[in-house]
Structures are given as structure tokens and as C-alpha cells.
Amino acid sequence: MRDQAIDADRLLEDNKVCNLTKRVMLVSPLPERVNGLFVSLSIACFDVFSLHEFNESLLSSLKPELIIYDALPMMNSSHELEQLKRDQALLRNVVNNHIPLLILLDEHAFNEREQLGVTGSEWLVWPAEAEQAIERINRLLESQASLTSLQDVLLYKDLKVDLKRMIVSKEGERIELTKTEYDLLVHFLTSDGSVQTRELLLDIIWGLQFYAGSNVVDVHIKSLRKKLEDSAVDPKYIATVRGVGYRLADQ
Numbered sequence: 001m002r003d004q005a006i007d008a009d010r011l012l013e014d015n016k017v018c019n020l021t022k023r024v025m026l027v028s029p030l031p032e033r034v035n036g037l038f039v040s041l042s043i044a045c046f047d048v049f050s051l052h053e054f055n056e057s058l059l060s061s062l063k064p065e066l067i068i069y070d071a072l073p074m075m076n077s078s079h080e081l082e083q084l085k086r087d088q089a090l091l092r093n094v095v096n097n098h099i100p101l102l103i104l105l106d107e108h109a110f111n112e113r114e115q116l117g118v119t120g121s122e123w124l125v126w127p128a129e130a131e132q133a134i135e136r137i138n139r140l141l142e143s144q145a146s147l148t149s150l151q152d153v154l155l156y157k158d159l160k161v162d163l164k165r166m167i168v169s170k171e172g173e174r175i176e177l178t179k180t181e182y183d184l185l186v187h188f189l190t191s192d193g194s195v196q197t198r199e200l201l202l203d204i205i206w207g208l209q210f211y212a213g214s215n216v217v218d219v220h221i222k223s224l225r226k227k228l229e230d231s232a233v234d235p236k237y238i239a240t241v242r243g244v245g246y247r248l249a250d251q
Helices: 035-043 056-062 078-096 130-150 179-189 198-206 215-228
Strands: 022-027 046-051 066-070 101-105 122-125 153-156 159-162 167-170 173-175 238-241 245-248
Touching: 022 035, 022 056, 035 046, 035 130, 056 078, 066 078, 066 130, 078 101, 078 198, 101 130, 122 130, 153 179, 159 179, 179 198, 179 215, 179 245, 198 215, 198 245, 215 238, 215 245
Parallel strands: 022 046, 022 066, 066 101, 101 122
Antiparallel strands: 153 159, 159 167, 167 173, 238 245
């Protein structure tokens, strides 16, 4: 793995100080596979913390600005495959919350990446030169910075959502939502109108540790509709897909 790491003499000038760092979560069940990348990222002024498995509580507390997920060992091991299946909902949640996600695979697994079921992520064949990985990471972070500046406000029909201040208004009048109602609304507004199953909403909004039945989704949707003055029969904002879940109503 030494040949994958960037030589410190080539990256750091004399007396160079990292004034601005980006926080990166590096997840791999086999840390030796990504050790060179860990070293190179640290030298390149990234604040890197390495985990053997995806940890939802650390995701919330450490608030990484980018996540690198090493999927290859999990795809090649029947034991680790179960962990991969458990991680899929978390990975989708990462993407839906606009955290850049880079997934590492080898050439063989790269052709089978669809089975991960995670859209909106970036993929990198690994092992690779660390410079290539860092170039991809910097590009992801730059793209996210541009996206964030464009998406500080969401507009849909007469609704406006200020993402920075977590304020929702309708026709200029502020609407008080609970955190769950707010998360549901933002998720619908950023889901490109695709159908959201009750099970998917449970995973994304409440997480895998939430064991209540899917009817809890219906309860919160009903409350959200009431506050938006929306109708289940003739929906303006959230439409019911009978027997499946919900989606944004037609424009």
C-alpha cells in the first residue's frame, strides 16, 4: 500500500500549515486496504477518521463533509454482505442529505455496482493512485459547494423552504412544522417526483433502528398535509400512491 500513498515531500512545502480542512469519513472493514489513502488524505490537509463499519451515531455527531465507503470486501464476502445490506439504507440517506459519497470497488465489482442500490454516489476503482482519488474528492467537494449555494432555498408551487434557517412558508406565511414533518417535506422536494415507499421513508427519516410499523409514516404525512392545507383526495403537494407510498403531486 506504500506506493499508493502520496510522498509528503511532494505535497507539503516547508512550514506549510493546514488552515482549512475538510472532514472525511473513511469506512472499510479492512483498513489495510485503504491505509495509503488515509495517509495521503491526512497529508493533503483533510481531517480523516477511519471506521471499520458504518456508524449512524458517529455520522450524526462528527458531521463529515464527504464519506468514502470501501464496498469491495463486503461484496466479496458472504458474511460481510449482510453488513452491506444493512448499510444500504444509510448510504441512501447520505446521498439524500447531500453528503458527497465516494464508493471504492475493484474492476470486477465495478461492473456489478448496481446491486448496491445507491444512486447519486460516485465510484472509484481501487487500488488506484492516491492523487487520482484526491482529485476526485476535491471535485466532489467543489460540486457540493456549488450545489449547496444553489439549494439554500427550495421552491415548489407556492411553498418556500429556507434550508439554512429551516423555515417553511406558504404564500409568504410561515408554517410551523415538527422536525419530522420538515424532513419529510424536504425529502419529497428533493426526490425528483419519484415514488417513495413507506419502507424507504422509514429508513431515511427515522433510520434502521426505528421498529414501528409503516403506518407511522401515514400519521406524519396526514399531519403534514393538514398544516399545508393539502387534500389527500385532490392533492396539491403530496400525492398518495395506493398500496405503495407517496410522491410529489403533479405540477
